[in-house]
Amino acid sequence: MVGIVGYGVYVPRYRIKTTDIAEVWGDTSGRIGKGLGVFEKSVPGPDEDVATISVEAARNAIKRSQIDPKDIGALYVGSESHPYAVKPTGTIVAEAIGCTHDMTCADFEFACKAGTAAMQVTMGLVLSKMIKIGLAIGSDTAQGRPGDALEYSAAAGGAAFLIGMKNPLATIEETVSFTTDTPDFWRREGEDFPSHGARFTGEPAYFRHVGEGAKSLFKKTKTTVDDYDYFIFHMPNGKFPIAMGKQLGVPAEKLEDSLVVRQIGNTYSGSAMIGLARILDIAKPGSKIFMVAYGSGAGSDAFSITVEDAIEERRGQVPTVDDYIERKTYVDYATYAKFRRKIKALG
Amino acid sequence: MAEQGVAQVWRRIRAMYRIEGNKCETCGTHFFPPRPVCPECRRKGKLENYTFKGLGSIYTFSIVRQAPDDFKRQMPYVVAQVELDEGTRLTTQIVNVDPEDVEIGMRVRACFRKIKEFGHSGIIVYGYKFEPVMKVTGHKQ
Helix, strand or coil: CCCCEEEEEEEECCCCCCCHHHHHCCCCCCCCCHCCCCCEEECCCCCHHHHHHHHHHHHHHHHHHCCHHHEEEEEECCCCCCCCCCCCCCHHHHHHCCCCCCCCEEEECCCECCHHHHHHHHHHHHHHHCCCCCEEEEEEECCCCCCHHHHHCCCCEEEEEEEECCCEEEEEEEEEEEEECEEEEEEEECCCCCCHHHHHHHHHHHHHHHHHHHHHHHHHHHHHHHHEEEECCCCCHHHHHHHHHHHHHHCCHHHHHCCHHHHCCCCCHHHHHHHHHHHHHCCCCEEEEEEEECCCCCEEEEEEEEECCCHHHHCCCCCCCHHHEEEEEEHHHHHHHHHCCCCCCHH | CCCCCHHHHCHHHHHHCEEEEEEEEECCEEECCCCCCCCCCCCCCCCEEEEECCCEEEEEEEEECCHHHHHHHHHCEEEEEEEEEECEEEEEEECCCCCCHHHCCCCCEEEEEEECCCCCCCCCCEEEEEEEECCCCCCCC
């Protein structure tokens, strides 16, 4: 059965507290983190971008899986912050991790769900026996306009999943998607920062698509909330996934372990995938996982996953999500502005 | 716009991305960057491509506080000579550490970073830098 044969993550070392961002814009109440459910967010270093984050996550995935990177037949990088507008990130990753040149590669873009779209495509290629192993990466250095609500959550990080048939550490039983044309969040060509529909990003966008994706997966797999041990919903902030869980009747304790957004913010294409990686770090063999990723514009990808026995022997090889979350250095707003090129005089 | 230097960067991609050098099969010496001839064995030498494991220790280092324009955003930063476990040394930046915490002998591992950009519209050069080895939960020595 098709499944995850390896996975790895990467989260940059720097963090900024959301209260520090709020103070710059005049909110000294200290309540912003609690309101959003985001207390600090990861900040990429000045020499980090989606290519570097993707390579680090992919190297971790390969080391964990112990596969030969030459067996990778397809590599897709999903992101909305690819370093080049034209020139794939994937080729940089493939060369850096030692793939063969006889492979296919492309960059994906679907707001925050480009990485899970890459997972679905590699699943298809593996199931049709066109390739042996596929590498799907979701990675972002998310942009937030200074002073905008997004600035409190837009973070950096990535996750890489190797999809194959042989000795998977978790099998993917089913995946479904729900897609409509809903302009809740966008960035036009050449613009530095995205725009969004404020409250419109909630009910008609996130909640409708994640909700419909989840219901569709329950229906297709003939399962209910009770059949799953862990739930992961895309995390644009700390509030939305919890509200989504309540709507679907998911007990809080089944969602709690995936909520990495509180410590690292919304890593966009990496968000749900890092949540999944954190669950795979801790779940016992036999556990059932329900994940719904969301991408603005808009769509959701839902997955039903079962953890296999092989997972136990693949632990302890590479840093866990928590190892990365705990490795942190706080920066102030000025340093964050310097690193994120918000100081234009520096070029 | 045609750009100068693209071919030069491209030629070094494997060495820069994966620390690919070579090894003389005759005397066992590793080289980075790769050498065309083993300086010891000369014509008796047999050079094979070799990808370094990317682990080593800091041999010596310097903290850069006055940087060229391309590196101003990173000041202060550390440039070090790292002695790789295979025996050869290379010059590299040390990242993911505060400069005051860097020490001679510190264990480091290779990571993948942006080295420089050819302006806003030019190519981006990627390659190795080094960082302190990281904690791995559950890792058994």
